[in-house]
Structure formats: structure tokens, C-alpha cells
Amino acid sequence: MKNDNTVRFTPKNYVVTAVLLAIVTAALAAAPYWLGRADLRLAGEIMLYISLATLWNLLAGYAGLVSVGQQAYVGLGGYMLFAFTIFIGVPPILAIPIAGVIGALLAIPVAFLVFRLRGAYFAIGTWVIAEVFRLSFAQISALGGGSGTSIPASIVKSMAETRAARESLSYWLAFGLAAFIILFVYLYLRSSKGLALTAIRDNELAASSLGIDIWKTKFFTYVVSAALTSMVGALIFLQKLRISPDAAFSVNDWTAFVIFIVVIGGIGTIEGPIIGAIIFFALRETLADLGTGYLITLGVVAIIIMLKAPNGIWGILRDRFDISFFPLLYRVENQKQDR
Amino acid sequence: MSDEFVTITNLDAHYGDFQALYGVDMHIDRGEVVAVIGANGAGKSTLLRSISGLMPNGSGQIKFKDADISGLRADEIAHLGLALVPEGRQLFPSLSVEENLIIGGRLQRPGPWNLESVYALFPILAERRNSPSTALSGGQQQMVAIGRALMANPDLIMFDEISLGLAPIVIGEIYSAIPDVIGQGVSAIIVEQDISKALSISSRVYCLQEGRVALEGNSDTITREAISQAYFGV
Numbered sequence: 001m002k003n004d005n006t007v008r009f010t011p012k013n014y015v016v017t018a019v020l021l022a023i024v025t026a027a028l029a030a031a032p033y034w035l036g037r038a039d040l041r042l043a044g045e046i047m048l049y050i051s052l053a054t055l056w057n058l059l060a061g062y063a064g065l066v067s068v069g070q071q072a073y074v075g076l077g078g079y080m081l082f083a084f085t086i087f088i089g090v091p092p093i094l095a096i097p098i099a100g101v102i103g104a105l106l107a108i109p110v111a112f113l114v115f116r117l118r119g120a121y122f123a124i125g126t127w128v129i130a131e132v133f134r135l136s137f138a139q140i141s142a143l144g145g146g147s148g149t150s151i152p153a154s155i156v157k158s159m160a161e162t163r164a165a166r167e168s169l170s171y172w173l174a175f176g177l178a179a180f181i182i183l184f185v186y187l188y189l190r191s192s193k194g195l196a197l198t199a200i201r202d203n204e205l206a207a208s209s210l211g212i213d214i215w216k217t218k219f220f221t222y223v224v225s226a227a228l229t230s231m232v233g234a235l236i237f238l239q240k241l242r243i244s245p246d247a248a249f250s251v252n253d254w255t256a257f258v259i260f261i262v263v264i265g266g267i268g269t270i271e272g273p274i275i276g277a278i279i280f281f282a283l284r285e286t287l288a289d290l291g292t293g294y295l296i297t298l299g300v301v302a303i304i305i306m307l308k309a310p311n312g313i314w315g316i317l318r319d320r321f322d323i324s325f326f327p328l329l330y331r332v333e334n335q336k337q338d339r
Numbered sequence: 340m341s342d343e344f345v346t347i348t349n350l351d352a353h354y355g356d357f358q359a360l361y362g363v364d365m366h367i368d369r370g371e372v373v374a375v376i377g378a379n380g381a382g383k384s385t386l387l388r389s390i391s392g393l394m395p396n397g398s399g400q401i402k403f404k405d406a407d408i409s410g411l412r413a414d415e416i417a418h419l420g421l422a423l424v425p426e427g428r429q430l431f432p433s434l435s436v437e438e439n440l441i442i443g444g445r446l447q448r449p450g451p452w453n454l455e456s457v458y459a460l461f462p463i464l465a466e467r468r469n470s471p472s473t474a475l476s477g478g479q480q481q482m483v484a485i486g487r488a489l490m491a492n493p494d495l496i497m498f499d500e501i502s503l504g505l506a507p508i509v510i511g512e513i514y515s516a517i518p519d520v521i522g523q524g525v526s527a528i529i530v531e532q533d534i535s536k537a538l539s540i541s542s543r544v545y546c547l548q549e550g551r552v553a554l555e556g557n558s559d560t561i562t563r564e565a566i567s568q569a570y571f572g573v
Contacts (some may be wrong), residue, residue: 192445199431199442206429209391211417211446211491 017325028175032168042169044239046281047174051181051232052254053261053273055225058185060259061268062197063221069126071255072110072133073103073226075248079137083245085155087142092151092159093231095236103230107223115215115222118172127251134249148244156241170239177235181228186270186326188224196220201268255337260298264305266312270326275314344369344526345390345495346402350415352385352394352550353374357425359385367495372527374541374558375409378570380461383530384426387497390528391423403495418446422493426500426530428484430472430531439483443490450492451523457486460516478509485513489520494519514540522534535567548572 031043052070059065080099084090090098114125138146160166188194196217199207208214233254237243247253257280265276283301287294309316318324352360367373376553377383388394390401390540393411400409400435422443430439440457458465461482467475472483481501488496498517502510510533517540520525531537538544538558546554546569554561554569 112450192441195434195438195442196445198433202431202433203429204433205393205413206425207442208413209393209417209425210443210487211414212442213412213414 044174048236049176050214050274050277051178052258054181056231056258057262057273062217065125067126068123068255069130070229071249071251072130073229074233074254077230078237078243078248096231097232100227100231104223104227107226111219111222114202134245138245150242170289251326260302266314269314272312350400352389359550367526372541373399374537374544375530376537377547382550387499420494422488422491422496424488424498428480432473435469439472439487440490443487446491448492452489454491495526499530501535502533
């Protein structure tokens, strides 16, 4: 019988995508050697947004947790980096994982609070929590209160001697973290826990009657993504060198743009946030001179994509070219021979 | 009574203001197969949802192996060895046949059922193990749903309208597998529209009518007249 004609990925496809992926990864790792200063900075920023979008996508696209408050962890991570480097003298690179641990620890009580809410109420609740974070950090005068603070030059210089070396290091950190986060999410979704998460997304009632603890699965996902988002936040403000409550907990910068990226790229896929981030930056770089017109264009693009292609740009590409760089879905092999 | 495996006492169930079950009393003994029949909207599925923990219950209303499970969440009840084959199959569309089965086996309760024994019960599933669950026929999907419940090695398995929407020949195929399932010492509750199918496979039968138990009896001695009276309430 020719029934068994579907597989995770065809071997040919697997080799092609693996080679492509290796080439792209190598080229990106070597970016400091072939990109100019401004472009390298931009590339680093894209990597950070890919990280944020991948994590938001894990929450919203896989765990069904539509948070509008992930800026809470971006800001927290940024402030923790500043606090640990300035007050305790921790080297900046070590302060990044510390920020992640603190993000996870704070996410635990926050989850107990916001997990009582569902759907739109959950979204609003997370936003309110982020505002509480912003107002709290604005009260800490040691960190500059409402006007913020900067990292002392000595700490910056401790990372690397020359400016070029610092910029390369900063890019590699962003690139490394983005690669780590994508790999982590991919492996997580293919693990037994990820299988449970997918089952919950597909059918919550059936999942719970099969013994999957929905609360615990979502809780774990939320805490892990909070930890990683805090690490991204620490890195973001290590590049900016300056932090203030409004910048750190900006709902526009760290959540609205991120949602835009995930939605136009394709929610619920691993490739979507990557494609979305590239499109977002392409739009930003070409339309930035338009001022308000730029934001209007973003809005129009988002609306058109949501109406015409609910699976995002990656959904269109995947359907047309039958490709997958991070195979989680099934694809039909030798369909034609059967007919 | 230690023989009673599941004891349901004075069970009520509500959907908002609508009351679906009124003081249902019921018991299932160890190793017994009980059929629950009744017209549409009689409360059959609600009964299974209550037992599975998918509906909130009052305390003391449902006992399983002498423990009160009325207040437990669905996943906690599943851990105790209760499995539901839900109406409409409710497979996970993003997952393959095998992944659907693996999800059922995540509880890792000891027992005879594993991927191999499920594939032995339904050989077609072994052939289609890597297919997305949505690519299967209705009957094959029902086999996945049954296999997925079995993978948890339950002590009590509940079948909700497993013949719904399937061709008669497929229904026969699925029902012929049921004795193999129950033969392993598992108790079962079978909710079924097809009364003759339900009676042929069970030892006792309950008939629900508008949320109340209208009739209870042994499947082989109960009369057609009694059933149609309890079924339609005429």
C-alpha cells in the first residue's frame, strides 16, 4: 500500500535546507568582517528583534498566551544589567545570564497573578504588570529614578579595548543569543513538553482529559520565555548604554513592534518571526523619513496581511515553495505518483 | 461495597442557567461494561464530561476506587486511570498519528498498552503512523482516539458516541476491537446512540431522559418496550 506517503521532511529537502542554514549561519557569524559599522549595528538590532519575536511567538503562537506585557522583562533585564554592573561590579557578559535568572524568579509570582485571567483580560493584565514594573523602577533613585542612568565608561571599556572590538562583541552576543533562542524553541517544541504544548494549542479539553496539566505546561513556557526575554533586554541596553523607565518598559518598542513582526511573518511557525523581523526592518529603513506616515504604513501592512494572509508571509512562502527550515509540520511526499 | 468501582451519587450538572443532569445515581463495578443510552440532549455526554472532570462537580458526587474525585481537575483524574474517548474524536491536528498516541502515553501508567500493542490492535495505524491525524478517514481517526486513550493504561475507559458519523462497516470494525480492550480487565462506560450495539456489548444499561435516569437494567433481559418508554418518555 502506498498509504504512508507523508514524512517530517524529505531527505533531499533536508540536505538542501541544512546546507542553506549552515551557509547563512556562517555568513552571519562572520558579519563583523564584511559589514560596515552602521550595517553591523542594524544587523545586531535585527538579531535582538528576532529573539524577542521568537519568544513572543512561543507564548502567543504555541502556548496561546497573548501577552502585551513582555516589555516588563525587557526593561527588567536592562535594569538588572545596569544594577549588577554598576553596584556590584559584575562583568557585563556575566550580568546577562543573571538578568535571565532574575527574570525567571519574578515571572513566577507574576504568572500566579496573570494566569487567573484569560484571553483579552490576560493581555490587559500583563500590560498592567509591565506598567507596575515601569513605575517601580522610576522610584529607584540609585538607578536614576524617572530620568534613568548610563553605564560608566570604565565598565564599557572593560568589555573590549577598541570601539570596533566592542561593536563586534556586541553583535556576536546578539547573534549568539538569537541563535540560541531559536534553537531552544525548536528543540523545546520537538520535545515531549512541546508535544504537550502543541496538543494544548490544538485542543485544550482533549489535552486535559489525557492527563496534561495545562496550567503547569503554560507556566513553564511563560517563565522560560520571561527569563530569555530578560536576557535579550539586558543585551539591548548593553548596546544602548543608557536606560530610563520609559525606554526600558516601552510597550511600543518591545511589544507592539514585536507583535507586528510575528503577525506579518507568520504566527505559530519558527520561521515566521525571522522573516517578519527582516520585513519590519526593511520597511523601517526605507520609510523612516516619512515620520508618521511610516507608522501608518506599518498599520496598513499589518491589516492587509491579517486579512489576505492570516498565516503571514512565511505561510505564503511555505505553501508556494513547500519549504521548511525548522521542520515541525508534516509534508506530503510523492503525492503526484499516487494519483 | 468494595465491588463498586465508580459510584455516582445525586449528580447535577449545569451549563450556565441550563441544568443538564438532575440527581443522577449510577455505579459501575470492577471489570464491568455499562452502556448509557438516551436521546439527543438527554445528558449522556455531560455525564462523561462530569466524570472526566471537564465539568465542575459538587463534592462527594463522584467516587472512583473509593476516593472522591468530584473536585479534581481533568488531568488529575486522568492520572488516576480514567480515560475518555471524546465525542467527535478530538485529535490533535498538528500532530501525527504516532504523536497523538504518545501524548496519551505521557502519563506512563503501567499496563499492557503501548505503541506496539495499540498497533497490534489497529494495524492500519502502524501503516499510517507518520501521517498527520487529519489525513485519516473517520474510522481511522476513531481508532487513533481509542488508541490514545488506551495508551494511558486506564482502569476505566469511557467511549462517547464512537459510532457517530461512521459507515456501518467501519462501526462493526471498531466494535469488534472493543472486547480485546475490555478483556484486559478494564471497566468501561459506553455512550451510544445505536441501542442494539450498546446492548450487545454491555452487561448493564442505563437510559437517560432529560437529565434523569429513566431506566436501569441488565442488557440481556431488558425489553424493547421498557427502553422505548424510557427513551422517549411516552
